[in-house]
Amino acid sequence: MKTAIxxxxxxxxxxxxxxxxxxxxxxxxxxxxxxxxxxPELAIQWYTRHFECERAKFGGEDALWVGKSWILFxxxxxxxxxxxxxxxxxxxxxxxxxxxxxxxxVIAGARIQSPLMDLGEGLPLPLGQRFFMYLWGPxxxxxxxxxxxxxxxxxxxxxxxxxxxxGEWYAREFGFPQRATPSSKAPRYFNGNQIGPxxxxxxxxxxxxxxxxxxxxxxxxxxxxxxxxxxSPRGHALDHFAFSCDNLDAxxxxxxxxxxxxxxxxxxxxxxxxxxxxxxxxxxxxxELVEGQAKK
Numbered sequence: 001m002k003t004a005i006x007x008x009x010x011x012x013x014x015x016x017x018x019x020x021x022x023x024x025x026x027x028x029x030x031x032x033x034x035x036x037x038x039x040p041e042l043a044i045q046w047y048t049r050h051f052e053c054e055r056a057k058f059g060g061e062d063a064l065w066v067g068k069s070w071i072l073f074x075x076x077x078x079x080x081x082x083x084x085x086x087x088x089x090x091x092x093x094x095x096x097x098x099x100x101x102x103x104x105x106v107i108a109g110a111r112i113q114s115p116l117m118d119l120g121e122g123l124p125l126p127l128g129q130r131f132f133m134y135l136w137g138p139x140x141x142x143x144x145x146x147x148x149x150x151x152x153x154x155x156x157x158x159x160x161x162x163x164x165x166x167g168e169w170y171a172r173e174f175g176f177p178q179r180a181t182p183s184s185k186a187p188r189y190f191n192g193n194q195i196g197p198x199x200x201x202x203x204x205x206x207x208x209x210x211x212x213x214x215x216x217x218x219x220x221x222x223x224x225x226x227x228x229x230x231x232s233p234r235g236h237a238l239d240h241f242a243f244s245c246d247n248l249d250a251x252x253x254x255x256x257x258x259x260x261x262x263x264x265x266x267x268x269x270x271x272x273x274x275x276x277x278x279x280x281x282x283x284x285x286x287x288e289l290v291e292g293q294a295k296k
Contacts (some may be wrong), residue, residue, distance in 0.1 A: 094148025
């Protein structure tokens, strides 16, 4: 139940947290999320059955097109680590009828992390208007289903040891608009769980809220025993996300000048479908930079 209240309000708390000045043009677009999957075909069948997305080919391989970007699958021989010990927390879809979604998942026997809850029970909102739930999808990827104006894929939720500094980093390196007022770094608590400071940004149709890593420590204490910092997500079920840019070499030169760590130099990947490189963002988050905007 705690997971639901504090992790799940992504679309709401993050929206409040990312009040901004007049938007500038970001230097990147959202390209994909990459999942390590033991059974990609079954995963694709599951996602297309339960969420608004469609099967499509990327580099000759089956993938998911989610409106303006991709979910790509890397087949692995054994289950990938999935505990919430990295800063790449979960992905989420909007829901015009979350009550119906919840009943559908219960009847289907889905593994529910947090049952359907009214956001008004934990946040200063009218009751009966905003609902959310968490469930575990294929490969133990955590997914949020939350009231929205449509049923589209709509967010990737991050955690950070310093959410304000992380938000500033993304704004500085990729041109996301800054907030109208500076973010407070003072911690904020709700029922004993740390939910602030917060930060975040929007990129195309994807919202990226950034909450404090302490939230994961509070919600999953057993998994965080002995851990001082978040693990790298590489090799985990949720492996990384990707931005696209017009000129990869120019983008990498710009990032190098700022001291950003280049994890992998540019290569042709996915059977020739993309040229990309990998960088390290705050909190050991890995971002793939792809040359050319996502298209189906």
